[in-house]
Amino acid sequence: MQVRILGPVDVVVDGVPRPVRGLRRRAVLALLALRAGEIVSTDRLADVVWARQRPPAPNTVQTHVSALRGLLGDRAAIEVRSPGYALEAATDVREARRLIESGLLAPDPATSAARLREALTLWRDRSLADVTELPELAQEAHRLDLLRLDAVEALTEARLALGEHARLVPELEALCREHPFREGLHRQLMLALYAVGRQADALAVFEGLRRSLDEQLGVGPGPALREAHAALLRHDTRLRPAAVRVEPNRFCTTGEGVRVAYNCAGSGPPLVVPAAWIATLEMGWQDPHLRTFYATLAARHRVIRYDGPDTGLSGPWHGELSLESEVEVLRTVVDALGLQRVALLGVSKGALVALAFAASYPQRVDRLVLYGGYLDGTRITTAQAREAFVALVRENWGMGSKLLAELLLPDEDAEARERFARLQRASAPAPVAARLLTGCYELRVTDIVDRVVAPALVLHRRDDQLVPYSLGRELATVLPDARFVPLAGRSHFPHMGDARAVLDAIGSFLDLPLDNRSPAALPG
Incomplete structure (x- = not known):
């Protein structure tokens, strides 16, 4: 059993897709799937599904939940948890996030590319395609589509490392037309063009984006794009994927x-x-x-x-x-x-x-x-600041990882910092991160x-x-x-x-x- 929201909202039972009838019912299921395993209050469901107008009857949400349980074929798939409900079923979005993080952490570009491709196949269409007329679900759909684009960029990075520059050029040209201000895609197009001997075209990509950003948004290119441009101008050999042999992981045991x-x-x-x-x-x-x-x-x-x-x-x-x-x-x-x-x-x-x-x-x-x-x-900072930072990491690793990303990557854009924060959270749980951060502050030589x-x-x-x-x-x-x-x-x-x-x-x-x-x- 799986609830799917990376496209039109539906459910899959025993390998067979089942449509969900009615906008409101699809919206209730979509909200539960977005927070699978977590409680979504009845008030929250009503506010979003009925666009902050009260539903026509007090038990309307319960009626939709009952129908969805029947569609899923398992009453336990949607549990009653005060003050609302929680979906206890697999979702395509949770699987997509798992595969994307696995791809980002893969030990080599080939494995990374395979996992990211698998994640991208889960998108059947635009996210939440048949419930976006509801404003808050339209915002959620936008966030999911940005996640998809992050995966596309990560896959492209892996493919660049695998030497697929020529094959990537037309794909990246189409993506840059579709996302005219997405700097990561433009940077990748510049690198791909340069690698196939089209330096002038690569420089033209930068100039075109610089002009568009200035004229339409009043901003300039970010540091990553500027560095790529400077590297092109100086014919930096590191633009091409470095050929380095990484030996398989080994293990040893301390005393x-x-x-x-x-x-x-x-x-x-x-x-x-x-x-x-x-x-x-x-x-x-x-x-x-x-x-x-x-x-x-x-x-x-x-x-x-x-x-x-x-x-x-x-x-x-x-x-x-x-x-x-x-x-x-x-x-x-x-x-x-x-x-x-x-x-x-x-x-x-x-x-x-x-x-x-x-x-x-x-x-x-x-x-x-x-x-x-x-x-x-x-002596890195004050005792009060140290204690507050460690407490934040321990109690809210999500916020703590984002603050660390801002401190560690001050010149990177928001997308790069968010990717780094996700990788930090995937690499260690909050208690471990807090303990290691404490060590950074307490060790001395x-x-x-x-x-x-x-x-x-x-x-x-x-x-x-x-x-x-x-x-x-x-x-x-x-x-x-x-x-x-x-x-x-x-x-x-x-x-x-x-x-x-x-x-x-x-x-x-x-x-x-x-x-x-x-x-x-x-x-x-």
Whole structure:
């Protein structure tokens, strides 16, 4: 049994579609399906279905519910729950959301494309096609159609990574005509055109959209589109999908019995990236910005990443979060690969883990790259702000993930931030996210940095929205052998904003001979 709203509203019982007769009855079922498993009050049903006018009789909603139970063939499919009803049946929209999230988290573009295609087949027509004359359901239909468009963009991104540029050009041209202000689609069309040798046409797409946005909306292109345009002009080789071999995921187990998932990409000297937040292995190779970032590093190094305990593919962690436990996880991964010496790339909280490992095992660390790091998490913001933020994440992960997206992706558009927020929620439940955020604020390395002997490159953006620039500069001043490179921008993620500047600095540092490793310090 399934209720379908991604098209005309109907039900499928034993594989056979059954139409729902009457606008009001379809609307009642649609509202219940939109909130499947949740209580929808009788007052809410009446307000929406009768456009905020009271129904002709007090028991009218109950009459429609009774008829819908008969259509579904199971009285338990719609439960009475005060002060209304709850649908306890499968819905196509819930399945679509599951497949889309699964596609976004897929470990490779081919798997991602397959799952996203499956999700898109669930749309039979415009969402809620036969109830949109009711104003609030028309708004819900618009939101569902935007979800469909998000899936189309994600599928296109996967297909670009698979090299389907020529096939995508006509499809994207049609989509851009249908959605003339959708910047993500225009960016993808520009990349596809450039990849098939049509640079002039790609630049013309940008100019046409820039002019339309200015004349009709009074705004300019967003940062992602501007960066794509600049990359076209400089013939950036990273515009083409980076050819990088990602090895299958592997697993190792810490002395405490925690199962840790990790993978490797590329070849060359090992570069290990300590887990910093809840981004997973799957996310790392699917997100186009992150994929390009790591693929660029993997062209010269063997990049090793892992999921921290309680996130992604790794197992649960039942103890207290501490630097010692984080170092144990990192050591377990390094030992599992049989590596004697490594370079470490620590981002945000991962910088503290890298420093703690370097202090504990100085003979095993060649060099350190520390981006967006700090010495003491309690100094990131006030105690009141820390407590409020952690409480929000714990009690309302939906709002908390959106606030994190705004802080971490300050230059991205609303669509990109919403996608990131959804991925965060899919990667870890609220209690885990709150515990990890608490760790970011509580960990400190002030008493061990003097034991770090490996040369370090410290990078920090001047207007970082999450970790103040002053904390990064302070970190560089207390390390025995460090050079500080200030960067323009405000994104806390190294792969966002001007990622090229970050990669250039890292590449120069890692490629230097061991007796001349630190780049010249820049004024900060």
